[in-house]
């Protein structure tokens with residue numbers, strides 16, 4: 001069964017149940033309450049009758065009335081325990097009579113009695129009262145009973161009235177509920193009816209929709225079949241286009257090869273009777289490839305402005321002329337000449353510029369469909385892409401050639417650089433900003449017996465000790481400054497002097513990319529220089545300082561001299577040296593000069609400076625000499641040593657010397673003036689007879705002369 005119908009049935013069933021059972025139950029309850037009220041009213045009536053009878057009865061008849069009263073009261077006594085109420089009242093009344101013993105007995109019994117016994121006692125008391133001739137007492141008791149029972153009656157009456165009111169209320173509510181149920185009934189029935197109608201209508205709609213769907217499916221089926229056929233045709237066309245693309249690829253971008261191929265293929269995939277590729281040349285369009293009815297016109301030139309093709313190029317969109325003979329945009333004369341009654345022209349783009357057109361023509365007007373236009377557009381796109389590829393190919397080829405040239409040039413430059421740097425008799429290397437070797441020449445291997453690895457750092461290559469010696473130069477070059485330095489380098493031939501240059505390297509934008517290292521061996525140069533330096537300062541014959549050196553050293557001593565520390569400069573000359581030369585020969589003269597210098601050295605401290613001023617003249621600088629006596633003592637020592645030359649070397653004649661002393665204490669004159677002062681003192685010593693010394697002070701003139 002339909003789900004909705006089942007629901008409607010269920011709702012109806014619920015309505016029926018409510019409609020039947022609820023009023024029934026309510027009516028039952030109304031009847032029950034009315035019955036209870038009627039019963040209570042009947043009881044009350046009977047009691048009233050009994051009480052009235054008792055009141056009106058003769059003494060002899062009262063027992064009969066009370067017995068009826070007892071019967072009436074029994075269900076109340078049993079059910080509601082009225083004896084419990086009556087008994088104390090009855091006992092109270094009885095105490096006023098003379099039958100006290102009976103009352104006492106009754107009272108005691110009452111204390112211990114069960115409910116049943118109390119009933120019995122009450123009955124007996126009532127019977128006794130009934131036989132009592134004292135009407136007044138009986139009347140009093142009956143009044144009391146009436147009061148008590150009347151209260152019960154009042155309660156019963158109230159309850160009866162309440163029950164009746166409740167019954168009426170219930171009756172009214174039942175009516176109300178019935179009315180509501182009836183309304184609900186109607187509503188539900190209406191809803192069920194509406195629902196059922198709705199269901200029916202929906203089913204009708206469903207049937208109609210099914211019918212329509214079926215109809216639609218039938219139509220669609222037909223359409224789909226037609227569409228499939230159309231798709232098959234399009235697929236066939238696309239296959240041919242793909243074939244064309246493949247063929248284009250196979251022509252290896254040969255323009256002369258693929259343009260004829262395209263125009264031929266257009267005849268197969270469209271109803272065209274001719275196809276042509278026209279390319280722009282200045283203000284003309286040239287037929288570069290043609291097929292079908294226009295095949296013979298290859299090479300034809302037409303003015304761009306007067307043709308549909310020109311319009312197509314200008315607009316950059318596919319342009320269609322369905323009836324070319326009557327189309328004002330078309331060069332009608334030319335159209336008639338080539339038999340083109342309808343034509344579609346698509347632009348050919350190369351690098352975004354329309355450079356030509358692909359055109360299909362037909363000898364009949366309105367020959368081309370929208371699909372044909374689409375096909376033309378596709379092939380034109382293909383052709384444009386091929387033209388672009390051709391362009392890209394040509395560009396790539398040019399770039400490749402350029403790159404090859406650049407690479408060749410680079411390679412040439414590199415070999416040139418290699419040959420140049422390898423020929424340089426020194427170390428040449430390039431490092432990046434992280435001090436990693438990028439390039440080095442073969443002299444690393446030749447000179448050091450090892451070479452860096454690509455990417456190895458200078459630190460790694462040189463080791464800690466050597467790196468520490470060049471680190472400050474590296475720091476400097478990394479700030480962009482060229483650095484020149486001299487250093488000792490451990491080579492295959494031992495430690496050698498090298499002169500190094502660090503030169504910053506920059507890229508085209510001027511950013512530093514690292515630095516270049518050039519270092520060459522200057523060991524020989526250095527040694528020569530040292531030799532020259534030595535020669536320049538030292539007298540070769542005697543090993544003493546030359547004059548220049550002595551003056552320099554005297555100048556330095558004067559410069560660093562503090563306070564008035566005395567110094568002395570001694571000027572010495574071998575006495576009659578000329579005679580030695582003349583007598584013993586020049587060689588002996590030289591030997592004498594050497595022996596003389598040695599004798600002087602023996603008389604001096606290591607810190608004293610000995611200089612040969614020229615010929616047989618020598619100077620001695622005594623720094624921190626102390627008092628003048630010290631200078632005199634040294635002079636005497638010298639005189640003694642010189643006189644011992646012959647004793648030491650018998651090949652040399654005995655000689656003496658004269659000594660001039662310049663003693664400086666306090667402010668000192670210039671070096672040359674001090675020497676002149678000493679020379680002046682020497683003159684004095686010579687004048688004094690030789691083999692002695694004379695001393696002078698700057699300010700005092702001749703200070704002292706002493707003979708040996």
Ligand SMILES: Nc1nc2c(ncn2[C@@H]2O[C@H](COP(=O)(O)OP(=O)(O)OP(=O)(O)O)[C@@H](O)[C@H]2O)c(=O)[nH]1
Nearest residue numbers: 573574575576577578579581586587589590615616
């Ligand atoms: N053998 C030798 N003789 C030299 C050299 N240089 C200078 N002489 C000579 O030393 C001599 C110096 O003589 P003087 O100092 O002028 O005179 P002297 O003979 O020493 O006499 P006095 O100085 O007055 O005692 C000259 O004959 C120079 O030719 C040298 O390097 N070797």
